Amino acid sequence: MVQYLPILLLLALVVAFAGGSVAASRLLGPKRPTGAKEGPYESGIVPRYRLAARFPVRFYLVAMIFIIFDIEVIFLYPWAVMYTQLGVFGLAEMAAFAVVVFIAFAYLVSNGALSWGPRQGRGGRAPVQLARSTTATVRRVPRPVELIQGKAPLPLGDHGLEPGRQPEPLPAGANQQAPSAQA
Amino acid sequence: MDWAVYLVGAAMILTGALGVILLRNPVHCALMLVFTMFGIFLEFINQGADFLAAVQIIVYAGAVVILFLFVIMFLGVDRKEAIGAERLRFQRPLAILLGLVALVEILALSRVDHWVSGAPAQSGALKGAGSNVAKLGQSLYTGYLLPFEMTAALLVIAVVAAVVMSRRHQPSAGEMSPAAQKELRESHQSALSASDPSLAGRLEAPSE
Amino acid sequence: MGGDPLFAHGLSLAVWLILLGKVVAVFVIVLVSVLFMVMYERKAVAWLGVRYGPNRAGPNGWLQSLADGTKLLFKEAFTPRTADKWVYKLAPYLMLVPIMIAFSIVPMGGEITIAHHTTYVQLADPPWGILFLLMASGIAVYGVMLAGWASGSKYPLLGSVRASAQLISYEAVLGLTTATVVMVTGNASGFGDALHTHAIVAAQSGHLAFLHWNFIHTAFVSFILFTIAITAEMTRPPFDLVEAEEELSGGYNLEYSSIDFAWFYLAEYAALVTNSAILVTLWFGGPNGPTVFGHSIGPFWFAVKVLVVLYLYVWVRATLPRLRYDQLMDLGWKRLIPFALAWLMIVAGFQVTNNVSGSGFGHWLAQKAWGFVAIGAAIVLAVLFLRAVEVGGGASEVETAQQDRLAPDGREVARRGGTP
Numbered sequence: 169m170v171q172y173l174p175i176l177l178l179l180a181l182v183v184a185f186a187g188g189s190v191a192a193s194r195l196l197g198p199k200r201p202t203g204a205k206e207g208p209y210e211s212g213i214v215p216r217y218r219l220a221a222r223f224p225v226r227f228y229l230v231a232m233i234f235i236i237f238d239i240e241v242i243f244l245y246p247w248a249v250m251y252t253q254l255g256v257f258g259l260a261e262m263a264a265f266a267v268v269v270f271i272a273f274a275y276l277v278s279n280g281a282l283s284w285g286p287r288q289g290r291g292g293r294a295p296v297q298l299a300r301s302t303t304a305t306v307r308r309v310p311r312p313v314e315l316i317q318g319k320a321p322l323p324l325g326d327h328g329l330e331p332g333r334q335p336e337p338l339p340a341g342a343n344q345q346a347p348s349a350q351a
Numbered sequence: 352m353d354w355a356v357y358l359v360g361a362a363m364i365l366t367g368a369l370g371v372i373l374l375r376n377p378v379h380c381a382l383m384l385v386f387t388m389f390g391i392f393l394e395f396i397n398q399g400a401d402f403l404a405a406v407q408i409i410v411y412a413g414a415v416v417i418l419f420l421f422v423i424m425f426l427g428v429d430r431k432e433a434i435g436a437e438r439l440r441f442q443r444p445l446a447i448l449l450g451l452v453a454l455v456e457i458l459a460l461s462r463v464d465h466w467v468s469g470a471p472a473q474s475g476a477l478k479g480a481g482s483n484v485a486k487l488g489q490s491l492y493t494g495y496l497l498p499f500e501m502t503a504a505l506l507v508i509a510v511v512a513a514v515v516m517s518r519r520h521q522p523s524a525g526e527m528s529p530a531a532q533k534e535l536r537e538s539h540q541s542a543l544s545a546s547d548p549s550l551a552g553r554l555e556a557p558s559e
Numbered sequence: 560m561g562g563d564p565l566f567a568h569g570l571s572l573a574v575w576l577i578l579l580g581k582v583v584a585v586f587v588i589v590l591v592s593v594l595f596m597v598m599y600e601r602k603a604v605a606w607l608g609v610r611y612g613p614n615r616a617g618p619n620g621w622l623q624s625l626a627d628g629t630k631l632l633f634k635e636a637f638t639p640r641t642a643d644k645w646v647y648k649l650a651p652y653l654m655l656v657p658i659m660i661a662f663s664i665v666p667m668g669g670e671i672t673i674a675h676h677t678t679y680v681q682l683a684d685p686p687w688g689i690l691f692l693l694m695a696s697g698i699a700v701y702g703v704m705l706a707g708w709a710s711g712s713k714y715p716l717l718g719s720v721r722a723s724a725q726l727i728s729y730e731a732v733l734g735l736t737t738a739t740v741v742m743v744t745g746n747a748s749g750f751g752d753a754l755h756t757h758a759i760v761a762a763q764s765g766h767l768a769f770l771h772w773n774f775i776h777t778a779f780v781s782f783i784l785f786t787i788a789i790t791a792e793m794t795r796p797p798f799d800l801v802e803a804e805e806e807l808s809g810g811y812n813l814e815y816s817s818i819d820f821a822w823f824y825l826a827e828y829a830a831l832v833t834n835s836a837i838l839v840t841l842w843f844g845g846p847n848g849p850t851v852f853g854h855s856i857g858p859f860w861f862a863v864k865v866l867v868v869l870y871l872y873v874w875v876r877a878t879l880p881r882l883r884y885d886q887l888m889d890l891g892w893k894r895l896i897p898f899a900l901a902w903l904m905i906v907a908g909f910q911v912t913n914n915v916s917g918s919g920f921g922h923w924l925a926q927k928a929w930g931f932v933a934i935g936a937a938i939v940l941a942v943l944f945l946r947a948v949e950v951g952g953g954a955s956e957v958e959t960a961q962q963d964r965l966a967p968d969g970r971e972v973a974r975r976g977g978t979p
Contacts, residue, residue, distance in 0.1 A: 244903070259908065385701070401686035401687045
């Protein structure tokens, strides 16, 4: 266990260094918060909409399949350390394991579970893609009617919203300067 | 020395576990779960099970909790939830009952049996020469062949579950007939023309 | 049994002092090389583009990164209102700390004797050894993920979703190729301590100089796969779409300022230095190299090799364009992982009966038979897998076409949100 002592000491040193520099930054840096500084970044405009709340299911699939391969990799290590001693029997054992998991993985791939991005090759796409819908996994946000109709977007003010829809309220305090900036 | 490490690890585990239960924000809960993993990691090292300690971090902290976080963060579960509303009515009493049973089991085991001592293992694979991981490999790939291969079957089940998840709510391949495709394109056309009369003559004809 | 011989006789005062000296030395080495690397990259990219690069701060501009760091220290550190304060502050450290500690397993030389205490020229040689690489990259995912989420802002969240999926996708390749090295090491040393980095380096020494190095031993393939995977793991170009400025205007660390931002920068380059050092350890024999008048100059060879690898990274950055996200995912899952797995099995097949002695064609065949069996099986499975990829791509195509349809209100065209 004493072999871990240097790592513990290095950890302590790195943490101390990190803490020290944060303290130094607190001490040396100015502290002049303004509303604009503390708003979430939105390429210079005042943020109007909340974050997309959901992401495509592919990302969870990636995480799930990663667990499967991670477990396989972890099983490989004790075998890799001992495989000379385990001999051909060990090799066959591991090969059986790996092949079974690999064929399952091929099944997964053949179902398109890991196919990303645009279609390749033939097949027509819709002429324009204007908005995300309720069937998509990304949450739909209200958009200016100009954008929906495919015209040039106007600057975002309180006008220009889709008729009958109000922007969803941002978390408290995040939208303080919104109307005055445009008015 | 051993006792000090044991106590630090145990404190980490308990703090993490309490955090998982008591914190309100699910992301914070998941982070406390990672903290618990590090406590367990420390206990494994204390027991001389170095490989298992590494596995604890690589698989549990590095993969399983990452999946939890994916679901929590990117499905929007991290918003405020009404904890009062319960879908399963007997959830709470059942949870309390099961928790009590588990507690009694642990206490009974620690009273009755002698193996919960906190001392490093003195029997089995740890004794003798050779590194920890080598012995683990030796016993895993000779004595525990069947469970090992069964793990492959378990992973296959997980893969199939993933496939089911990816296909849900999605039409299967080849379902869309040419007629349906043509209709779809025409509806694109009319909708666009309706929304902007100036586009009416300028859109390409629906392709076959 | 492996392990640093420093601790063989207990912890005396001298041992503690040596230990503290080593800890501080490693810390300084990492920090200085990070400062150097930030500058070196800017200079080298400038040279490759026939520019001067920064040339004002210090002699010829070489103190630029120090000046940048100092400047950041004096800047205001502000937190977005939408941020989750604690997690927001924690994220940079979750990135930096594991990767800086991971340098402790890198062997920079053979052995050294100070005041009758022999020790490795390497901070620590724990029994889990090279698994530390996987542990560090597993924990580093948290930094990226939490930084983006805790900012409570759009671009960072998109960047962190991308980044965390990318990091976990390439971690499996990292594990598979590193397992190949462990296997080759175990075969060469014959003991159960093949996870120790010291043993990995020791197994690569011998009379034939670089012919003993692992990148030859595993016939280049594993090395190339490992290099691609670790480049993606560091989100270095051409895998840097995590911080694609055209799309995400900076990515997961967008909302960070002052010293918090400096930590991300530091972590990125510390990862570059540490992972280059680990790459040299695994594939290029670490500090192994010719001796000078009978004296071993391991640290020198180690430094030279690491510098060459670091230059390669800069070169790649200046040369290759960025991948698209679907290309990135396809490369990781549908090319690298199957290839790495197959190659692991093939190497195992060729080496498993290495101890069959004798000479002549018959013995050679007996030695290598399982390797050829593995190659055959790999080809069969590759054909199967290629078919699976083909079918899978087609399925996705139809799905997308079907989802391109109008919503009932007639104004919108539905589209699956494929790649944020």
